[in-house]
Amino acid sequence: MGRKVKYSYDFKLRCVEQVLKKNQAVSTVSLLNGIHHTSLHSWVSFYEKHGKKGLLPRENQEYSLKFKLKVLESIVDDSLSLSQACLKFNIPTKSAIMNWQRNYKKLGITGLNNKPRGRPRSMEFKRAKKKSNKPLTREDELLLENESLRAELDLLKKLQALVLAAQSKKR
Known part of the structure; x- marks a missing residue:
């Protein structure tokens, strides 16, 4: 998606031609068309130096x-x-x-x-381990059970701390 252009190419060309070919003052043309005179000055300069290419909208x-x-x-x-x-x-x-x-x-x-554009990646997501069809060994089963029991214990400790905090506020 390109950037939004405030003034069209045709509008710029018409304003520049009013100044150069019809010999109207920059201030007059800018007032008639509702643009700032410095913008019109720069358009005229770019047109004189680079021709019609100077008025073309440029991508970033x-x-x-x-x-x-x-x-x-x-x-x-x-x-x-x-x-x-x-x-x-x-x-x-x-x-x-x-x-x-x-x-x-x-x-x-x-x-x-040149600096990279866009929002940087803030987090690298860990990919989930692929499940294999192979049956788990006794050691792997015990490790998984141990991990789940630790998680459950941590959850219960946090819940107990919250309950104690709520009771102490009531007192």
């Missing part, structure tokens, strides 16, 4: 370690702002680069590795 993309390093190095070497870096490398949001910078400062190059 995983960037390689090499690419992330290249982006961070070019920000430092070329003195790029986050917006300029997004435009140059076709990254949809500045927050992605900000996260890379923060992780790189904290953890170094290992902070740029």
